[in-house]
Amino acid sequence: MCGIVGILGKNEVSPLILESLKRLEYRGYDSAGIATVNLGKLDRRRSVGKLLNLSDHLVSNPLSGKSGIGHTRWATHGAPTIVNSHPHQSGTSVAVVHNGIIENFNDLKSKLIAKGANFESETDTEVIAHLVHKFLESGMHPTDAVKETLPLLQGAFALCFLFSGEPDLMIAARQGSPLAIGYGNDEMFIGSDAIALSPLTNKISYLEEGDCAVIQRHSVKIFDQSDNLVERKINKIKPDQTRSSKDGFKHFMLKEIFEQPEALSRVITKYISADGKSITIKCSEMDLDKIEKITMVACGTAYLACATAKYWFEKFARIPVEVDIASEFRYREPPLTKDTLAIFVSQSGETADTLAALRYAKIHAKKVISIVNVSESSIARESDLAIPILAGPEISVASTKGFTNQLAVLAILALKIAAEQNQLSSPQLQTYLANLRYLPSLQNDVLDASPKIEKISRKLSKITNMLFLGRGVMHPLALEGALKLKEISYIHAEGFASGELKHGPIALIDNKVPVVVIAPTNDLFEKTISNMHEVMARDGKVIFVTDREGSEVASKGSWEIIEMPKITHLFAPIVYAIPMQLLAYYTAVTKGTDVDQPRNLAKSVTVE
Numbered sequence: 001m002c003g004i005v006g007i008l009g010k011n012e013v014s015p016l017i018l019e020s021l022k023r024l025e026y027r028g029y030d031s032a033g034i035a036t037v038n039l040g041k042l043d044r045r046r047s048v049g050k051l052l053n054l055s056d057h058l059v060s061n062p063l064s065g066k067s068g069i070g071h072t073r074w075a076t077h078g079a080p081t082i083v084n085s086h087p088h089q090s091g092t093s094v095a096v097v098h099n100g101i102i103e104n105f106n107d108l109k110s111k112l113i114a115k116g117a118n119f120e121s122e123t124d125t126e127v128i129a130h131l132v133h134k135f136l137e138s139g140m141h142p143t144d145a146v147k148e149t150l151p152l153l154q155g156a157f158a159l160c161f162l163f164s165g166e167p168d169l170m171i172a173a174r175q176g177s178p179l180a181i182g183y184g185n186d187e188m189f190i191g192s193d194a195i196a197l198s199p200l201t202n203k204i205s206y207l208e209e210g211d212c213a214v215i216q217r218h219s220v221k222i223f224d225q226s227d228n229l230v231e232r233k234i235n236k237i238k239p240d241q242t243r244s245s246k247d248g249f250k251h252f253m254l255k256e257i258f259e260q261p262e263a264l265s266r267v268i269t270k271y272i273s274a275d276g277k278s279i280t281i282k283c284s285e286m287d288l289d290k291i292e293k294i295t296m297v298a299c300g301t302a303y304l305a306c307a308t309a310k311y312w313f314e315k316f317a318r319i320p321v322e323v324d325i326a327s328e329f330r331y332r333e334p335p336l337t338k339d340t341l342a343i344f345v346s347q348s349g350e351t352a353d354t355l356a357a358l359r360y361a362k363i364h365a366k367k368v369i370s371i372v373n374v375s376e377s378s379i380a381r382e383s384d385l386a387i388p389i390l391a392g393p394e395i396s397v398a399s400t401k402g403f404t405n406q407l408a409v410l411a412i413l414a415l416k417i418a419a420e421q422n423q424l425s426s427p428q429l430q431t432y433l434a435n436l437r438y439l440p441s442l443q444n445d446v447l448d449a450s451p452k453i454e455k456i457s458r459k460l461s462k463i464t465n466m467l468f469l470g471r472g473v474m475h476p477l478a479l480e481g482a483l484k485l486k487e488i489s490y491i492h493a494e495g496f497a498s499g500e501l502k503h504g505p506i507a508l509i510d511n512k513v514p515v516v517v518i519a520p521t522n523d524l525f526e527k528t529i530s531n532m533h534e535v536m537a538r539d540g541k542v543i544f545v546t547d548r549e550g551s552e553v554a555s556k557g558s559w560e561i562i563e564m565p566k567i568t569h570l571f572a573p574i575v576y577a578i579p580m581q582l583l584a585y586y587t588a589v590t591k592g593t594d595v596d597q598p599r600n601l602a603k604s605v606t607v608e
């Protein structure tokens with residue numbers, strides 16, 4: 001996590017760096033800082049907490065200079081304090097900002113202390129400043145000092161350096177964490193992603209693993225891992241990669257919840273032919289007809305999208321599917337066969353564990369497909385095929401439209417593979433596609449019911465525990481409902497498969513515990529209702545999420561009912577996700593928590 005910006009500008013850079021950091025704040029908001037070269041000397045300002053604090057600090061303590069680096073922090077080593085905030089310096093010669101973790105920092109730190117270095121922070125980053133400083137002191141040029149330092153560092157990092165006496169020099173390095181260079185006219189930029197740089201330039205190149213870039217206003221020299229001078233392609237950023245505004249909504253999360261019907265329509269229009277008869281995902285080189293196993297890997301909400309899609313792949317394509325959490329998969333070294341398709345799902349496309357898992361699968365699986373929101377991301381670039389989910393920028397830390405669009409793309413991919421494997425007849429395929437095409441309007445119907453959900457949420461703000469139950473394809477959604485509530489309202493919540501209730505979780509139920517029961521009237525309805533009665537018999541407060549028919553036959557004894565449109569088919573989670581999101585959202589608003597930037601979380605998790 002953490003966001004990095006660097007600018008060699010024509011004018012004062014602090015306001016521009018601050019603006020770019022705002023666009024990176026989704027990466028962390030524990031503290032922030034900026035360093036500049038002003039009249040040949042390094043100067044810096046740092047503040048704890050959100051960027052607003054740094055911005056206020058700069059009003060009373062302006063920071064001059066036409067070259068500078070900035071950072072927004074998600075704390076790993078050391079609490080969010082001023083001394084632990086970036087940029088870090090050693091003496092007055094070098095300032096550095098860092099995204100990632102230096103795993104051998106303790107060892108390096110002990111050696112530096114033994115040689116007389118004084119450390120002011122608890123961070124891993126400060127060792128980098130000390131190492132570079134030591135090489136500079138020995139008479140090296142900044143470029144050589146950085147190049148000597150990089151091989152000493154173990155772990156994942158994106159770095160940007162600034163040097164005193166060098167107002168026309170920034171050095172950037174990437175190993176494991178993303179970094180983009182922006183090309184301007186007589187100006188150059190560095191950023192953790194294209195979104196940070198989009199107001200400054202539309203010309204971007206991405207550093208590759210092991211790259212070190214020596215940047216001046218009129219030149220960029222990129223050296224690869226073996227120190228060869230290399231070229232990296234310059235891309236034009238598309239306007240949809242730019243950060244959007246709240247458009248009158250109170251929070252980005254609410255705006256993004258309400259954007260879902262439009263975002264889902266984009267997926268349907270892009271990946272289903274206009275006549276509704278076929279799927280237009282271009283994947284002829286993926287040999288989908290020869291796949292015998294599927295492995296799906298992701299983190300957080302994206303993992304729960306995979307867990308949902310497992311039902312679809314197995315039902316439609318009759319292919320066995322394993323779903324794994326990326327941080328587990330990457331170290332387990334699971335045996336993958338050459339007939340396995342590996343699918344990686346990531347909104348940001350930068351999640352460190354998912355990327356590492358992908359690199360393992362690239363070697364051992366037949367093909368690697370990624371499902372991403374950011375088409376230029378590392379995960380997309382390293383896949384055999386990247387399928388964009390077309391959700392548009394998702395700013396709120398809690399994923400909403402990202403989740404439902406991931407589900408939609410996975411559903412279409414499951415149907416595509418089923419068709420390639422001759423598991424579906426054309427009429428069957430067309431029926432399923434018709435079901436999908438109808439979903440945006442059903443999502444709209446659910447959004448119309450948001451005042452009712454808001455009213456229910458007001459009753460939840462005082463509770464301390466909550467359970468979510470679902471069966472079959474609704475089981476992962478129960479987990480997602482609980483995750484959303486935890487993330488933004490800080491209420492302890494757990495999701496369970498309804499059938500598992502009596503194997504432990506039922507012990508938690510009393511008259512203080514609301515239990516959300518997700519139960520469309522499908523073939524598992526009766527079973528879920530039996531579990532719901534087990535909850536009611538123990539005084540649990542049931543919030544029953546079902547359609548009219550379900551509510552007519554089984555709502556007696558419920559505490560609250562959220563009535564949904566009738567959807568009996570397997571794609572129901574794409575619509576039933578919305579009441580889960582709204583429940584979490586309105587509960588958090590009632591509690592007064594920071595909805596878009598919940599404590600301790602970040603959106604793009606680039607550390608493991």
Ligand code: G6P
Nearest residue numbers: 299300301302346347348351399
């Ligand atoms: C973080 C976010 C989650 C997200 C997860 C995976 O934990 O807070 O909302 O689901 O990362 O992110 P990805 O970008 O890989 O989908």
